[in-house]
Amino acid sequence: MSRYLITAALPYANGPVHIGHLAGCYLPADIYVRYLRMKGEDVKFICGSDEHGVPITIKARQLGITPQDVVDKYHAIMRDAFFQFGISFDHYSRTSAPIHHQTASEFFKTLYDKGVFVEEITQQFYDEEAKQFLADRYITGTCPRCGYENAYGDQCENCGASLNPTDLINPKSKLSGKTPVLKPTKNWFLPMDKIQQSKEFQEYIKRFDNWKPNIKGQCASWLNEGLQPRAMTRDLDWGVKVPLPDAEGKVLYVWFDAPIGYISATKEFLTADWEKYWKNQPDKKDNPTLIHFIGKDNIVFHAIIFPMMLMTHGGYVLPENVPANEFLNLEGDKISTSRNWAVWLHEYLQDFPGREDELRYVLTSIAPETKDSEFTWKDFQARVNNELCAIVGNYVNRVVVLTNKYFAGDLNTSSAVESHPYQKEMDELFQRYTKAMNNYQFREAQSCAVEVARIGNKYLTEKEPWKKYDASNAESVAETRTVLINCFSIIAQMGLLFKPFVPRTAEKIFNLLNIAADKQIWTNKVNLAKVDDFMDLHKIKINTSSVILYQKIEDEQIEKQIQKLLEKKTMNQQPSAPSEEAVKAQMAETTFDDFSKMDIRVATILEAERVPKTDKLLKLLLDTGIDKRTVVSGIAAYYEPEKIIGQKVVMLANLAPRKIKGIESKGMILMAENEKGELSFITPQKEIITNGSTVK
RNA sequence: GGCGAGGUAGCUCAGGUGGUUAGAGCGCAGGAUUCAUAACCCUGAGGUCGGGGGUUCAAUUCCCCCCUUCGCUACCA
Numbered sequence: 111m112s113r114y115l116i117t118a119a120l121p122y123a124n125g126p127v128h129i130g131h132l133a134g135c136y137l138p139a140d141i142y143v144r145y146l147r148m149k150g151e152d153v154k155f156i157c158g159s160d161e162h163g164v165p166i167t168i169k170a171r172q173l174g175i176t177p178q179d180v181v182d183k184y185h186a187i188m189r190d191a192f193f194q195f196g197i198s199f200d201h202y203s204r205t206s207a208p209i210h211h212q213t214a215s216e217f218f219k220t221l222y223d224k225g226v227f228v229e230e231i232t233q234q235f236y237d238e239e240a241k242q243f244l245a246d247r248y249i250t251g252t253c254p255r256c257g258y259e260n261a262y263g264d265q266c267e268n269c270g271a272s273l274n275p276t277d278l279i280n281p282k283s284k285l286s287g288k289t290p291v292l293k294p295t296k297n298w299f300l301p302m303d304k305i306q307q308s309k310e311f312q313e314y315i316k317r318f319d320n321w322k323p324n325i326k327g328q329c330a331s332w333l334n335e336g337l338q339p340r341a342m343t344r345d346l347d348w349g350v351k352v353p354l355p356d357a358e359g360k361v362l363y364v365w366f367d368a369p370i371g372y373i374s375a376t377k378e379f380l381t382a383d384w385e386k387y388w389k390n391q392p393d394k395k396d397n398p399t400l401i402h403f404i405g406k407d408n409i410v411f412h413a414i415i416f417p418m419m420l421m422t423h424g425g426y427v428l429p430e431n432v433p434a435n436e437f438l439n440l441e442g443d444k445i446s447t448s449r450n451w452a453v454w455l456h457e458y459l460q461d462f463p464g465r466e467d468e469l470r471y472v473l474t475s476i477a478p479e480t481k482d483s484e485f486t487w488k489d490f491q492a493r494v495n496n497e498l499c500a501i502v503g504n505y506v507n508r509v510v511v512l513t514n515k516y517f518a519g520d521l522n523t524s525s526a527v528e529s530h531p532y533q534k535e536m537d538e539l540f541q542r543y544t545k546a547m548n549n550y551q552f553r554e555a556q557s558c559a560v561e562v563a564r565i566g567n568k569y570l571t572e573k574e575p576w577k578k579y580d581a582s583n584a585e586s587v588a589e590t591r592t593v594l595i596n597c598f599s600i601i602a603q604m605g606l607l608f609k610p611f612v613p614r615t616a617e618k619i620f621n622l623l624n625i626a627a628d629k630q631i632w633t634n635k636v637n638l639a640k641v642d643d644f645m646d647l648h649k650i651k652i653n654t655s656s657v658i659l660y661q662k663i664e665d666e667q668i669e670k671q672i673q674k675l676l677e678k679k680t681m682n683q684q685p686s687a688p689s690e691e692a693v694k695a696q697m698a699e700t701t702f703d704d705f706s707k708m709d710i711r712v713a714t715i716l717e718a719e720r721v722p723k724t725d726k727l728l729k730l731l732l733d734t735g736i737d738k739r740t741v742v743s744g745i746a747a748y749y750e751p752e753k754i755i756g757q758k759v760v761m762l763a764n765l766a767p768r769k770i771k772g773i774e775s776k777g778m779i780l781m782a783e784n785e786k787g788e789l790s791f792i793t794p795q796k797e798i799i800t801n802g803s804t805v806k
Numbered sequence: 807g808g809c810g811a812g813g814u815a816g817c818u819c820a821g822g823u824g825g826u827u828a829g830a831g832c833g834c835a836g837g838a839u840u841c842a843u844a845a846c847c848c849u850g851a852g853g854u855c856g857g858g859g860g861u862u863c864a865a866u867u868c869c870c871c872c873c874u875u876c877g878c879u880a881c882c883a
């Protein structure tokens with residue numbers, strides 16, 4: 111028996127869980143864990159809410175409540191939805207738990223004492239009015255890449271660029287709306303560049319060879335570019351306090367503390383025994399196997415940074431595999447929490463009560479294992495109706511109905527039971543299934559389970575007891591009994607294959623056949639003797655007139671869901687629907703004096719060309735009325751160079767010159783921008799306005 | 807622009823260290839059947855495996871170029 115510690119990414123506690131999270135991470139993790147348990151392995155499945163970090167503090171501020179209120183709310187929603195859906199965590203914790211603060215704090219202190227960190231004083235934005243340093247997410251400004259005005263200091267949500275706060279144009283503090291100033295502050299960096307060179311790390315990355323191509327490729331890409339030191343502390347007051355005397359007002363970087371959440375949750379759950387699931391054991395063969403299930407957005411943290419932390423700490427095992435999935439799209443569009451384009455788990459559970467297995471089944475059949483995939487409601491309906499109802503559910507019901515019809519539900523017999531002619535195919539399916547499961551190919555494995563039902567249907571159709579059964583002929587009765595016994599044996603084996611995927615269905619099947627929990631043990635090879643041990647083939651008795659495992663999904667239900675989504679889409683597209691994200695709040699007050707320092711004037715574009723090797727930049731020659739000058743502008747996504755010659759524009763003329771891609775840019779074109787970050791020139795309306803006319 | 811992963815039947819996806827007729831499910835067409843949730847079972851039609859070049863006796867599979875989708879990354883005063 112091997113020991114496993116399986117984790118699923120800690121969901122961030124600032125919003126509920128949607129089907130993309132499930133298909134990408136929680137469902138595959140749960141399936142794998144249930145498979146390991148079925149094999150009789152010693153496995154612990156750990157997860158919890160990730161409750162630190164800046165977005166939560168922003169959300170709290172917006173709602174006028176404390177960060178703790180925010181995380182309390184979403185922690186409860188997520189935990190309840192997960193458990194109702196059947197994600198079988200052994201323990202679901204949270205990073206605001208005291209034991210987590212203690213564990214993360216100690217972990218940091220150990221690395222500090224070992225001299226792992228590099229202390230560095232850097233210039234960070236500081237809000238003089240709020241008297242605090244600003245984390246990346248607390249700074250907004252114009253995205254230098256796409257021109258989106260509400261980009262965050264770490265990332266632009268419009269174009270997805272990852273940024274440094276100092277990259278932002280016109281940075282503003284989210285606290286006061288004022289322009290922040292740069293001020294020195296001390297932080298502790300993980301020298302990932304050095305650790306990358308270490309023998310131990312080089313040894314560790316060899317195991318990437320066995321990982322899925324998408325992850326291996328992404329990691330190789332990071333490693334080839336060379337890793338950079340990364341700050342493991344932040345100037346913020348929400349999180350785990352940095353356990354050092356000179357670290358007032360600093361907390362651990364959320365990505366430092368979050369993965370430690372896996373450890374603290376294990377501690378909380380197992381108390382004294384936790385180390386058996388995390389640490390190297392005296393005898394190497396007793397070492398636990400650590401596997402992280404995540405979505406592809408987390409690869410670098412789980413495959414590289416966290417292992418580096420574990421490695422430099424010492425004593426811990428490193429992840430054996432990080433099976434990350436790609437993204438799930440929804441009805442042709444990317445799932446987006448901020449645009450509310452999602453199917454939320456807690457809403458599904460309400461709209462489809464008792465239909466958890468149906469969603470589990472469909473999400474597994476379309477899981478983005480090797481590439482992005484797509485969920486549509488029509489497809490959901492088709493898969494439930496054509497596969498679960500028609501093939502699986504219908505098969506079980508026909509066997510039950512026939513048994514009642516010819517044997518009043520009792521197949522009890524003392525004569526020997528012959529195997530059916532498809533046992534070889536079944537055996538092959540079990541082997542295919544095992545191989546797929548071991549390689550994290552869950553869609554393939556699940557299809558093996560459906561395949562079993564197809565075999566059953568085929569067998570039944572070939573034997574056609576409804577034609578051959580003759581109550582007055584003992585031989586015919588015996589043969590029919592054998593056929594039905596075999597049909598039940600196929601059902602039982604199907605239950606085993608289905609158990610990790612649709613646990614409630616499996617439960618119903620095992621209840622129907624009175625198969626005790628201690629018999630539901632996986633075997634990767636089947637034959638009659640094994641099946642007979644698994645379930646007593648001589649004593650099959652059922653006491654139900656029919657078994658409907660799955661109900662059809664009606665057109666109206668699907669229409670309703672599609673309608674729900676269309677409404678969301680309409681709301682998203684209405685430019686007049688102002689939401690907090692869409693329309694920028696008014697900035698802090700300024701003075702006429704400040705405004706009049708701007709030399710804003712009209713100019714005409716004389717020449718325009720793309721800046722080579724860039725996506726966004728145009729090099730423009732402008733006639734400003736006073737001179738002809740070069741300006742580089744990030745508008746290539748919205749204007750083609752040939753088409754803007756002669757275009758009148760408004761520009762800021764006295765902006766300090768700056769070199770961009772080696773070109774000296776003297777000024778800045780002013781652009782109007784909508785909430786999507788789309789840009790437009792601002793053009794004077796009358797011909798009397800000529801080059802050099804001022805704007806005031 | 808650089809890097810990574812994809813582009814295979816109408817749809818959702820498998821597969822391939824180069825080698826006889828390229829696979830599955832759904833959908834579609836035809837047949838058979840009635841135990842069953844109009845379900846099951848059988849048969850069939852459908853693809854120059856993103857495009858173009860090259861290497862080879864032979865390429866969908868190897869090499870080069872291009873187009874395209876997704877992600878990471880650079881440039882936007």
